[in-house]
Amino acid sequence: MSDKGPKDEAQSSQQGIVLTPEQMRGRRARNIAIGLGVTFLAVLFYAVTIVRLGGAVANRSI
């Protein structure tokens, strides 16, 4: 028999799955890592594109 009253149970079911602090920390760290990874890839692909375009872009005189 649950110790929770009907009001508590209704509130919990609306909240869905409640993450533990450890799961919250893990998710936040993973999100930050994915963000940094995607940013790095975007910068890398941009730079590679510029280099591959060759002299007309990378070696132009300024």
Added chain:
Amino acid sequence: MSDASYFDESTTPKLPVAAPLDFIALLKPRVMSLVVFTALAGFLLAPTLPHPLLVFAALLAIAVGAGASGALNMWYDADIDAVMRRTRLRPIPAGRIDTDAALAFGVILSVLSVFTLGFVSNWLAAALLAFTIFFYVVIYTMWLKRLTPLNIVIGGAAGALPPIVGYAAATGDVSIASLMLFTIIFIWTPPHFWSLAILKLDEYGSVGLPMLPNVSGLRRTRLEILIYCVVLAPTGVGPWLLGFASWLYGVAAIGLGLGLLYLAAQLFFAQEDAAIQKAARQMFAFSIFYLFTLFLMLTIERVLSLMGLF
């Protein structure tokens, strides 16, 4: 029902607690570093190098491809990793990453690495990287590893391919020189892993992996190690004989090859169990030093040559 958990344990989805470092561990960073090192040696064999940024991006793609192979290997081998002392703290058996996440991670990184290499270098290099991942994951991990004591002999090709991928990334071609480096690693792999298998005999036996010492016994394994080292010692001198390494490399390769032969003979003639264990440990450690030194010399020579200093 307890207050601590609203959901029943059996119906609650298993939520991940993995930190980014757990996913990095899934990539087998030490193997990745060895792959980058050997791929760089292959890269440097090229007569001319592409822009440094393209070299960096290509090496990164190769490293990620190798890491993806490692992740897929850990995904498939999670059952035996959980049993062996050497591997039971890996992220999947330790419960920090579930198998589905590891599979998705490995597949996504595999695709990403192959297409990145194709974009920054060329599609021959990308195809070779894709083949390397396929060979390691499907041919070695899924098929040969649990089937035959020749697993490491044939599967070793996957670990030997990075110099060919590196050279192809730099030139769009495959050369005798890059094939030479492939051959050195290919012949080096069995004696290296069989030395480890002698040391971990009980662990491999406990999960039923058909490593050569478990299937054919220590005597036969030590003979095979000796035979492979007899072939490897002259093969290691190949880069000098083929003219893409200096006499300095040649002298070092001869000296290291003799050291390898001495240790292989010591292992073969060891009588007592303790002596066999000690000789296997020395053989394992020296085999790492052997390959690392040869590739380091090749790398340094080529860098100095490109700088016009050698």
